[in-house]
Amino acid sequence: MRKVYRKKYGGDVWHWCENCSGWPKEDYTVRHYIPHNDKGCEECQKLDEEGKCQKKW
Ligand SMILES: [Zn+2]
Numbered sequence: 001m002r003k004v005y006r007k008k009y010g011g012d013v014w015h016w017c018e019n020c021s022g023w024p025k026e027d028y029t030v031r032h033y034i035p036h037n038d039k040g041c042e043e044c045q046k047l048d049e050e051g052k053c054q055k056k057w
Contacts, residue, residue, distance in 0.1 A: 002032055003016045003032065004016065004030060004031075004032060005030070005031045005032070005033065005034055005040075006023065006024045006028045006029070006030055007024065007028055007029045007031070007038070008022075008024040008027060008028050009027045009028065009029065011024075012038050012039060013038070013039050013040070013041050014031070014034045014038055014039070014040050014041060015041045015044050016040075016041075016044050016048070016053070017041070017043070017044040017047045017048060017052075017053040017054075018053075018054065019047055019052055019053060019054060020041060020043045020044045020047060020053075021043060022041060022043060022044075
């Protein structure tokens, strides 16, 4: 399954868990990968590892 990453405009952290407290709901950019110089969200990573990352896609 392909991940979808969201980053809020002006931010530098990409989220892929809609359960994340930082999950952008508006004013965000969507990518299918994290650009080289940007970071993945630590909370999303944690939720993902715990299996709490629910994805609709
Ligand atoms: Zn996140």
